[in-house]
Amino acid sequence: MAEGALAGFAPGPLGPRPKRPFAPKTIMLYGVLVVAALYYLMPLYVMVATSLKGMPEIRLGNIFAPPLEITFAPWVKAWDSACTGLYCEGLKVGFWNSVKILVPGVIISIAIASVSGYALSYWRFRGSEVFFTILLFGAFIPYQVLIYPIVILLRELGMFGSLPGITLVHTIFGMPILTLLFRNYFASIPVELFKAARVDGAAFWGIFLKIMVPMSLPIFVVATIIQVTGIWNDFLFGVIYAGTKNFPMTVQLNNIVNSTQGVKEYNVNMAATILTGLVPLVVYFVSGKLFVRGMAAGAVKG
């Protein structure tokens, strides 16, 4: 009977190659991945565990022990009433400041960069190559060099220490990388599509808004990810240009964690840190694969 089933085949290998689940290669690969994952998850675990403990439990000193009595009080305190020097209003002020910096910063920088990238890849004008080269060069200038000139610039414009000021700074610094990103993306769209649209009577804005933008959703998501994480995580520009009233969440976090009065409330500090990192984390989980692309593109930005 077995003979009958195999009639016409030579003895030996037949059909799909059998998979070996425990091949040395697989074991190595997963071994390395698991170790790396544990290594990076450990601090997060410590942070979450600590933030859920009360101070007496923390004083026992074992940072790896899970919380015996779970309490959310440190989270509430971090958000609502932790002290930064004089004020005791918690992180929420910083959170809303960050949002106020983030939303216009992201929208304006992406709007300008996408149009620039589009113009640079389709509407070559005299000197457009030079313009692009200068812009690229901008991506590699160290920030430190520009800090003081921009202070002067903002002061002259009367925008130093204000929300529009910090928004302008983020827009300027996002420009090289974002324009490059958009230009390269638009350059990958077949030029015949652009030609067809011109024959169909669409002009600069018509082609951009009706043809290019609807085709470019992924790159807009990537750009948004770069800008949201970049602006949210920014500390330097915030502390220099935003002004005391507008300090973003990162600066406020620093002020809470480094405040010198009283005992160090590790649980509150941990909760505050997690709260501050929450926005990029949510962006990461929501956007998945695109996040990696964004980070890869953003990696150029030193």
Next chain:
Amino acid sequence: MASISIRKLGVNYGPVKVLEDLDLEVETGEFIVLLGPSGCGKSTLLNCIAGLLDINAGQILIKDRNVTWLEPKDRGIGMVFQSYALYPQMTVRGNLSFGIRNAGLPKEEVDRRVARTAKLLHIEELLERKPAALSGGQRQRVAIGRALVRDVDVFLFDEPLSNLDAKLRAELRVEIKRLHDKLESNTMVYVTHDQIEALTLADRIAVMRSGLIQQLADPHTIYHRPKNLYVASFIGSPGMNFIKGRLGDGAVPSFMIAGAGTVDLKAYSAEEGGGLASHAGEEALLGLRPEHVILGGEPADGLAEVGKGVIDIIEPMGSDSLVWVNLGDEISVSSRQEGDTSLRKGQEVTVRGNIANASVFGDDESQRRL
């Protein structure tokens, strides 16, 4: 009336001159094919007519209107691209109507024209689909529809069938020809590197090489009386045979094959008006298409003996076979025979040429037909 008239057109990319001093007149209702190898400037020429590329010199007139500086949309043209170039986020209906909506046509007129075009191209049931859900052939049909819906009468095609597989290509080729017959007084300029497409579709073919039009003529003339060696070798599949030799300087026009016999060119000379005499004694090439190479049989009127040889290889091609005969040192000619030819490899045969249909080219720089 000339539909398209191109005068002294020049285009450079930086220092590189792609087109120079190019003249072309296309009659109303004509189907012109621009034929040439990749990179010879066909698309550049077409883009100039469409207004998608700024020119550096010359003038372009469409229907006697100087359109040299007009935008593409104002030139009264429709264009079809090799890569279809459909707007991916729009449905077929959206693609078809994009241009006429931009032009501000009222909704009823837009719907009417879309319906009419869809009917003409048999794509009615595809109207609500996105391009991604269409096959290559359907996509190109929609792309053609996008040109038709504009109600213009100059159509520009840039290698529209090159992305399709052979069977679909043949189908759509017939359909484009039918379309040209059906639409009244429409002028088509069609770019291709495929000589079969050129021969089957064109009223006139412009054979191009590095930015120059080598010959502009109807397909019959291009095929049978190519102006130079380049045109002769570009057109025809399987390709023309070229035999090196020298023109005889006797009273009767003849061609002496190097290291083989002499071919009587009386019939060719009669056909061409006797221009050969002035080139007596010069190096030349005798061009014979495979169907004009006769193997064996009896001598007959219009046939001149080329030599004797041994059959080297037989390539069956279905309805035909291509038989290669070795005429001597390094001289090999191909002959088109019946698919079920009785000739066999190694057989010795007499090779004769249908000389009235031959071509003789000078073996100088221009390689002109003599």
